[in-house]
Amino acid sequence: MDKPVVAECSALHHDYGSTPALAGIDLTLHGGRVTALLGPNGAGKTTLIHLLLGILSVQRGKISLFGDLEPGRTEAQRRIGVMLQASGVQDNLTVSELLALFASFYPEPDSQIGLLDELDLVDLADRRFDRLSGGQKQRALFALAVVGRPDWLILDEPTTGLDPAARRILWRAIEARRRAGVSILLCTHFMDEAQKLADHVVVLDRGRVLDQGSPDAIRRRVPSDRILARTALPKEKLRTLPAVQAVHAGEDRVEILSRRGIDTVRALLAADDTVDDLEVAGADLETAFLALTDSAQPEQEAA
Ligand SMILES: Nc1ncnc2c1ncn2[C@@H]1O[C@H](COP(=O)(O)OP(=O)(O)OP(=O)(O)O)[C@@H](O)[C@H]1O
Numbered sequence: 172m173d174k175p176v177v178a179e180c181s182a183l184h185h186d187y188g189s190t191p192a193l194a195g196i197d198l199t200l201h202g203g204r205v206t207a208l209l210g211p212n213g214a215g216k217t218t219l220i221h222l223l224l225g226i227l228s229v230q231r232g233k234i235s236l237f238g239d240l241e242p243g244r245t246e247a248q249r250r251i252g253v254m255l256q257a258s259g260v261q262d263n264l265t266v267s268e269l270l271a272l273f274a275s276f277y278p279e280p281d282s283q284i285g286l287l288d289e290l291d292l293v294d295l296a297d298r299r300f301d302r303l304s305g306g307q308k309q310r311a312l313f314a315l316a317v318v319g320r321p322d323w324l325i326l327d328e329p330t331t332g333l334d335p336a337a338r339r340i341l342w343r344a345i346e347a348r349r350r351a352g353v354s355i356l357l358c359t360h361f362m363d364e365a366q367k368l369a370d371h372v373v374v375l376d377r378g379r380v381l382d383q384g385s386p387d388a389i390r391r392r393v394p395s396d397r398i399l400a401r402t403a404l405p406k407e408k409l410r411t412l413p414a415v416q417a418v419h420a421g422e423d424r425v426e427i428l429s430r431r432g433i434d435t436v437r438a439l440l441a442a443d444d445t446v447d448d449l450e451v452a453g454a455d456l457e458t459a460f461l462a463l464t465d466s467a468q469p470e471q472e473a474a
Pocket residue numbers: 187190191192210211212213214215216217218219
């Protein structure tokens with residue numbers, strides 16, 4: 172049975188002056204799972220998160236949290252833990268002072284010692300926040316986001332800038348919250364992160380939901396093969412070959428993303444007997460995702 176819905180957005184629009192950021196989002200975020208929010212720069216991810224948190228006011232459309240609460244309401248805020256790109260914490264306090272301060276906002280906070288240990292912050296507990304490295308700050312911010320034992324955790328690019336070891340620490344911490352039944356919205360640019368952690372992926376592009384589903388379902392809807400070749404055929408012609416989803420011109424080879432590489436390669440070789448430097452590989456989720464956003468672009472010709 173599906174867990175309760177944590178957020179429901181309908182016909183959500185947001186403009187910054189004359190710049191549209193969200194252009195009609197209909198989205199249901201279910202509880203008890205990790206939803207990854209993916210999208211290129213400027214897709215509207217941060218705007219959506221700020222609206223969910225009540226940092227921005229809803230201009231058009233509707234958001235309901237936990238059934239019937241408006242964003243920004245204290246009853247909603249109390250249940251949400253958040254880690255944003257701009258931290259806004261009082262950075263002359265030490266890590267343990269900040270943890271104690273944040274813990275004091277909640278009725279049943281998590282163990283501060285346990286969190287310091289889990290996030291490898293024990294040796295940094297007495298260091299001022301503004302004297303931490305970027306990666307250390309990220310781990311401290313995660314601890315602050317979860318110390319109130321939230322029902323819903325919103326993480327905006329939590330592992331950006333982290334080294335692999337710190338990234339693993341955060342991944343483990345996210346997985347532990349998921350196992351404990353916490354609902355998580357994870358905004359990330361890293362496809363491996365979405366694939367590893369997410370139960371559900373939402374692809375946002377230019378203010379719209381372009382696609383959503385399990386990481387595997389998204390993968391099935393997008394190209395599985397990536398063909399690199401030197402060819403005399405122009406891009407327009409390559410686009411018409413069987414199963415082709417996207418074509419990009421590279422330095423000296425073109426990249427063709429295809430749903431059935433073998434059919435595309437056969438047709439390519441039949442259409443151009445000068446084909447050279449041919450290489451066929453599987454498309455990873457990142458490539459696939461770029462093709463998804465690409466295929467939704469209005470027709471525009473670069474080179
Ligand atoms: N304060 C602002 N004033 C004007 N335009 C803005 C403002 N904030 C965002 N935008 C614009 O709104 C659109 C969506 O931006 P948003 O930051 O929500 O995207 P994003 O998906 O979070 O991008 P990124 O991955 O780069 O963080 C972009 O075109 C952006 O330039």
